[in-house]
Amino acid sequence: MTIQKPDVRPQRPWFSSGPTAKRPGYSLAGLPHGLLGRGIRAPEVVERFAHGLRLTREVLEVPESHVMLYTPGSDTGAVEAALWGMLGARPAQVVAFENFGLTWLADVKDHLGLEPEALTAPWGELPDLSKVDWSRDVVFPWNGTTSGVRVPDGDWIADDRQGLAICDATSAAFAMPLPWDKLDVVTFSFQKALGGEAGIGVMALSPRAVERLDSYRPERAIPKVLRITDGKGRFDRSLADGAAINTFSILTIEDWIDALEWARSVGGLAELIRRTDANSAALAEWVERTDWIDFLPERPEIRSTTSVCLKFVDPRLTALDEKAQKAFVTRFKALLEGEGAVFDMEPHRNAPPGLRLWCGCTVETSDVVAATPWLEWAFETALQSSPE
Known part of the structure; x- marks a missing residue:
């Protein structure tokens, strides 16, 4: 499967879980x-x-x-x-x-x-x-x-x-x-x-x-x-x-x-929580309609709204051992960062292979939405470049 590279990049492509994105408009x-x-x-x-x-x-x-x-x-x-x-x-x-x-x-x-x-x-x-x-x-x-x-x-x-x-x-x-x-x-x-x-x-x-x-x-x-x-x-x-x-x-x-x-x-704590919830909801909507990824926590009530951790469920990856899956994440990350589209989406080094995106209040929901086509492009591209 060949997927076309997206045209629109997130304006603020920072999704690291620490340090996290600076606030919008920061100087x-x-x-x-x-x-x-x-x-x-x-x-x-x-x-x-x-x-x-x-x-x-x-x-x-x-x-x-x-x-x-x-x-x-x-x-x-x-x-x-x-x-x-x-x-x-x-x-x-x-x-x-x-x-x-x-x-x-x-x-x-x-x-x-x-x-x-x-x-x-x-x-x-x-x-x-x-x-x-x-x-x-x-x-x-x-x-x-x-x-x-x-x-x-x-x-x-x-x-x-x-x-x-x-x-x-x-x-x-x-x-x-x-x-x-x-x-x-x-x-x-x-x-x-x-x-x-x-x-x-x-x-x-x-x-x-x-x-x-x-x-x-x-x-x-x-x-x-x-x-x-x-x-x-x-x-x-x-x-x-x-x-x-x-x-x-x-x-x-x-x-x-x-x-x-x-x-x-911007409105204090209530607005910060609202922004966080909106970001995680936008990412969750993409997860629900994407067949190769799912939440690491299966129970919705215990899923984080800030440090959202995802796991691969595509058989082409789940059949691989952990070392091979981590190598895939490295290729995935390099593709995204080479395009300046999504930075620091890899999981913690001790966590299972997958993705982790910060959805806290300093992230814009429009950037979460703009990031998801890039995740799809990088996934398919990284699979195609996998060693035999």
Whole structure:
């Protein structure tokens, strides 16, 4: 089968799941630069950082009951700060259904030396959430960036939980509703949530999480970049006022503020979720009418609307071993990027061979629609160029 190369390319062909597309109309030249080169402790700089936290709270609709702070190391640093600083006070459980959940599980076991209970599931599936034990501290991703699986809602989280609900929400924040009354630690990153630059994470802590930090001192030594307590072993309140644990990039903060101001200007959280849903719906419509591709998660209610993960179902590919399928994805990717049509549509390196396209709020629905004919062209072209 020969398929004609499409005539129309996406105007913004960026579909990476991290860093994600910059917001529409973005210009680096438009960022303020008056504070560049200033000291990280300068009052004006601290206030600018605090302004970014206030904007984050406003756009994400984080309740005043939760305190917010920045961490080094993006979402990874934020999650690790929670694990190192809070776990060990009571038994733990890790819900791991994709690469990063499995990473948190390994860290809790191998680096913290704890013995957590693990609830796991194959790629494309969700563990049985009825088995979550809320007498324990529970660590879980809200949305599995690498598997395209998300938890459907927060009904499974107990209101009378004894342990903390520690939620990695990096590919769910600003795209899916989060039940703040059920979450004690929420982490996310600039570069996924709104297409910001990498390197800085955000934590939102409930009063229960702050109380844990105030009252529990782990026996292990905590590295400085993960330490969110002060010299007295209590939560460092200055972090909630814009202070930085180490030297953060002021330009990165300005970039984040720019993304937040755009988010507020288009209508806030409700509009960001609507844009995300529209993008994923446009991609789903194409999947439903295309016979060689399907969703990696079979159940619609657990499918991600941001990091949409797809699998090959064409017999010409499913008959191949995993190495051959991954080689096919490499050819597929090269064809698309050689045309400047779709960038970074490959799955995570540990995920099954297939496609992954980011459909978060900074992507335009018209670009999702324009990308799909290119996916069809690249699929057939890559098949024809397959080695014997």
